[in-house]
Amino acid sequence: MACILGCTIVISIWLFYVDRAEQEKTVARQAAITSSENIVLIVATNLAEVLGRANLYARIAASDGNGAPATAYHLNPQLVGDSAYVRAAVFGADGALLYSSANQTREPELQALVAAARSRPDAPALSIGHPAASGKHPWRLPLLVSQGSAGGYYGAMVDLGYFLGSYRNVDLGPDGRIEIVHQDGAPLAIMQGGILLPAARQAGAPAPALDAIVAREILADIPIRIAVIQDPTIVLGRLDAQHQAYFVRAGGYSLLVLIITIGIAAGLWKQQKLHRAVALSEQEKQRLIAQLEQEKSRALALASQDHLTGLANRRMFQEMATTELARARRSRNLYALLFFDLDRFKVINDTLGHGVGDQLLKAVAVRLRGAVREYDLVARLGGDEFVVLLSEVPSEEFVAQLAGKLVQGLSAVYPDLDGHDVETSPSVGIALYPRDGQQLDALLLHADQAMYSVKARGRGFFSFYDASLNASSALHSELAARFRAAIHDDEFCLHFQPKLTLDTLQIVGLEALVRWQHPDHGLIFPGDFIPLAEEQDFIVPLGRWIIDAVCRQLADWRADGVPLVPVAINVSARQLRDERLLDDFLGALGRHGLAPDLVEIEITESALIEDTDVAQRNLDALAAAGIRMALDDFGTGFSGLSRLKQFPIHAVKIDRSFIRDIRNDTNDAVIVASTISLAHNLGLTVVAEGVETKDQLVHLKAAGCDQVQGFYLQRPGAASQIAPLLHIKSHTLQAT
Numbered sequence: 001m002a003c004i005l006g007c008t009i010v011i012s013i014w015l016f017y018v019d020r021a022e023q024e025k026t027v028a029r030q031a032a033i034t035s036s037e038n039i040v041l042i043v044a045t046n047l048a049e050v051l052g053r054a055n056l057y058a059r060i061a062a063s064d065g066n067g068a069p070a071t072a073y074h075l076n077p078q079l080v081g082d083s084a085y086v087r088a089a090v091f092g093a094d095g096a097l098l099y100s101s102a103n104q105t106r107e108p109e110l111q112a113l114v115a116a117a118r119s120r121p122d123a124p125a126l127s128i129g130h131p132a133a134s135g136k137h138p139w140r141l142p143l144l145v146s147q148g149s150a151g152g153y154y155g156a157m158v159d160l161g162y163f164l165g166s167y168r169n170v171d172l173g174p175d176g177r178i179e180i181v182h183q184d185g186a187p188l189a190i191m192q193g194g195i196l197l198p199a200a201r202q203a204g205a206p207a208p209a210l211d212a213i214v215a216r217e218i219l220a221d222i223p224i225r226i227a228v229i230q231d232p233t234i235v236l237g238r239l240d241a242q243h244q245a246y247f248v249r250a251g252g253y254s255l256l257v258l259i260i261t262i263g264i265a266a267g268l269w270k271q272q273k274l275h276r277a278v279a280l281s282e283q284e285k286q287r288l289i290a291q292l293e294q295e296k297s298r299a300l301a302l303a304s305q306d307h308l309t310g311l312a313n314r315r316m317f318q319e320m321a322t323t324e325l326a327r328a329r330r331s332r333n334l335y336a337l338l339f340f341d342l343d344r345f346k347v348i349n350d351t352l353g354h355g356v357g358d359q360l361l362k363a364v365a366v367r368l369r370g371a372v373r374e375y376d377l378v379a380r381l382g383g384d385e386f387v388v389l390l391s392e393v394p395s396e397e398f399v400a401q402l403a404g405k406l407v408q409g410l411s412a413v414y415p416d417l418d419g420h421d422v423e424t425s426p427s428v429g430i431a432l433y434p435r436d437g438q439q440l441d442a443l444l445l446h447a448d449q450a451m452y453s454v455k456a457r458g459r460g461f462f463s464f465y466d467a468s469l470n471a472s473s474a475l476h477s478e479l480a481a482r483f484r485a486a487i488h489d490d491e492f493c494l495h496f497q498p499k500l501t502l503d504t505l506q507i508v509g510l511e512a513l514v515r516w517q518h519p520d521h522g523l524i525f526p527g528d529f530i531p532l533a534e535e536q537d538f539i540v541p542l543g544r545w546i547i548d549a550v551c552r553q554l555a556d557w558r559a560d561g562v563p564l565v566p567v568a569i570n571v572s573a574r575q576l577r578d579e580r581l582l583d584d585f586l587g588a589l590g591r592h593g594l595a596p597d598l599v600e601i602e603i604t605e606s607a608l609i610e611d612t613d614v615a616q617r618n619l620d621a622l623a624a625a626g627i628r629m630a631l632d633d634f635g636t637g638f639s640g641l642s643r644l645k646q647f648p649i650h651a652v653k654i655d656r657s658f659i660r661d662i663r664n665d666t667n668d669a670v671i672v673a674s675t676i677s678l679a680h681n682l683g684l685t686v687v688a689e690g691v692e693t694k695d696q697l698v699h700l701k702a703a704g705c706d707q708v709q710g711f712y713l714q715r716p717g718a719a720s721q722i723a724p725l726l727h728i729k730s731h732t733l734q735a736t
Contacts, residue, residue: 001268006261010254017246024243025236029213032235036215036228039170043178044217044226045681050084050163051143051222053077054126058145058154061090061099076101077156086140087157098152108132110155113144117153128223130186139164139189139196160189161196168194173234183223306380308358309365317379321389321440324377328391328433335433336390336399338406339447340368340426343459345384352420359417360424367409372402387444396432396464403428403462404480411460427454428462436465479518479529483538486516487545493517494549495716496567498725499687499709502701507725509600511568511709512550513716514542534574543575548588550599553719555592562723568600568630576603577614582621596626602653604633616647623648630687634675645682652679656690656710663695673703680704 057077077085089107090099095114100107109132117123129142139161145154160180167178168191177192190197213230304316312320321337328335342364349357361384368378368386377389388406393399411425429451431443446465454463486492492514499509516524533539550567558564575581589596601622603615619629630651654675658668676686688700691710700708714725 003261003265006257006264009257013250013253013257017250021239021243021246024239028235028239029232032213032230032232033215036172036213036230039167039172039178040215040217040226040228041678043167043228044219045677046166047163047180047224047226048219048222048681051126051128051158051219051224053082053085054143054145054154054156054158057085057088057156058147061154062147062151084158084163085156086159086162089155091153091155093152095153107155109140109142109157110144113142113155114153117144117146124221124223126222128182130182131188141188164189164191164196167191170194172228172230175231175234177229179227179229181225181227183225188224306365309362309380311365311369311386312377312379314379314381317377317381317387317389318440320377324389324391325433325438325440325443329438331392333392334395336393337431337433337443337447338388338390338403338462339429339431339444339451340364340386340388340406340410341451341455342384342410343425343427343455345424348422348424352422353418356417356420356422360414360422363414363417364410364426368406371406371409387447399430399432400462400464403430407460407462425460427451427459429454429465430462431465479524479532480536482518483529483533483536484541486518487538487541491517491519492542492545492549493718494546494553495718496722497709497716498714498722499568499707500713501707502697502705507565507728508707509566509568510722511602511716512546512570514546534572539572539574540578543572543578544584546570547584547599548591551588551592551594554594554598557719557723557726560723563726564598565726566598566600566628568602570602570632573604576618581618582625585622585627586625597628599627601627601629602632603629605631619647630685633689649684651685651687651707653687653689654705659688659690659696659700659710660692662699663693669699669703672700672705676704 077088087107088099088101089097089104089110091110091114092098095111095118097105097107097111109129113127113129117127123146125146127144127146129144131138131140131142137157139159141158141160143156143158147153164178164180170178170191172178172193174193177190177197179190180188182188213232213235215228216225217227218225304313305311306313325335342360345357345360348360361380364386365378365380368388372378372388372390376391379387381387390399390402407426407428411423414422414424429447429449431437431447431450433443436446437443450463450465454461457463493516495513495515496510497513498507499511500506501508514526516529518524530539533542546569550569554564554567571581578584585596585599588594589599603619622629628650629648630653631647631649632653633655634652652675654672658672658675660668662668662672672688679686685706686704687707687709688696688705689709691697691700691708692712694712696710697708697712
């Protein structure tokens, strides 16, 4: 047995270290893949921008085409600080060289592109050639922009070496490289180990190994592709020393286990004869001990358990609770003592009989035990009095929520107790450790007093001994009890916040925000009841009410002649898992005679992360119906923009946390600018939330943001306040 155990331990040790090494390799390779994908996306975006500037220079050259040749074609990118363009030239429609920024009479590389373009009627507007075969300037890339059959040509030499020089410090390992390759497969430039390598056209691009880490990106409308290649042996080789240490450690542990196993086996062999001699007497002894233990357990159960419910009795509860409170004094955690008393229990006993009363007590014990955590103490002190000690609770709010659920659960009908459906409710008093006492007797006394205060005020609810805690818990319970009726009675209302385009400051959309117009507490904002709706499973019915209310308001505006703009509706993660979500939107649009493009959906990144398959299915169905959607609070959930390609998203809303310090925090400014650039490359509209100052607005406009919303432009308002703004073609900026 010792040998088997030793072998099992040794195998487990080796399996542990081998598995750990493999997991670390997997993590390292995945990190390298993610890094390569991010690098190739950035390089491709920047190169597309550099090459795309040729179209701008071509238009400038064309605009000067009516002047004298000596002065008209003066364009030289070097003179405006564009170091990526080393030379520029302009050709006429007949292919003749009209201008050269280097004052050359011939431009061989560019003239070859002109000849090729003139010979092909279907030649692309932007043509890319190859570096000179002479190898004199191996990284200078000729490109040509055609102005049409009668408009001439603009040509330029782009220095790919200068472009790749900005990525010299990107660490891809000694064999990792960035490749710029022509669409015909000829390499144009290679950056390896921070060094620019000549890419001979005849040799072709060096083929990556079969297991190489490769990320590729093809530039749109430009015959060039970008590749980032890393050698997995270099990536994984960084772990060799650590893995070698693992195996040395595993060998040492295995040797130690082997020595211990041999020692144990030898000791067991020596004791085997002695064990055989006393085996019979030991068996008899064990039989007698087992009988004594059974008797002891039976006696202990009779002394410590309530004979009717099987819960701990008063004596056992005092012992166990005292031990728990001693532990609480060391850990300084929050504990809660809940004292339960059943309302009208004496009446039930007197009218239905003690048999029904006993069954009621058993049913209450079962519900109590099932509603609390396994390690919480539940006891029956006697009669209809129960007590629960909640260990290590996170907050008073947690205690209030649990107490509310216990009151609700114990107040439900108890069916078929000897043929009777019995109704009762508990009165619950709560004392908190250490606030209301540090000894068990003090906590029991204060919880009992709180319970009697409940009975004095009407029964069937709970109360804290500390009266200051009752207000928030009472409001929580009141809102939870009224939520369903509030939806039915239309106590909720909508406010709208405009979204403005930065080009004209015209209102292009609205976001619908829900409020609760409570008859007693006035206007309640979402932060006070949306978490409650999530907790009590009211979020889906509330979402249906919002969808119908938005469509109803759009129909009312249309009837009043108010110009309509799309209204965005926030959809929660739980709504995305609702099979009726598509029917809810289509039904509301149909009832009010609205087109699908008048409503939009805003979802958070966390809603997509929770269940990607379900979210994909629902979002695809909504997009197919013509409903557009935006990703809210962008930047707080995803690891990269590449995952946005999986979903039918048309816009992203940058979270207000990045906008708040955009003028003072360089990191926020860089993140916002990069997000806008990459989102535009994906064809997405960018909306900035939480714009509260003019400086933020100016910075966002300079960064290329499309739309904005926030208090600086317009606070959320009721439909009657928003309608006049929709009549105004351009909303004037002002702090509100």
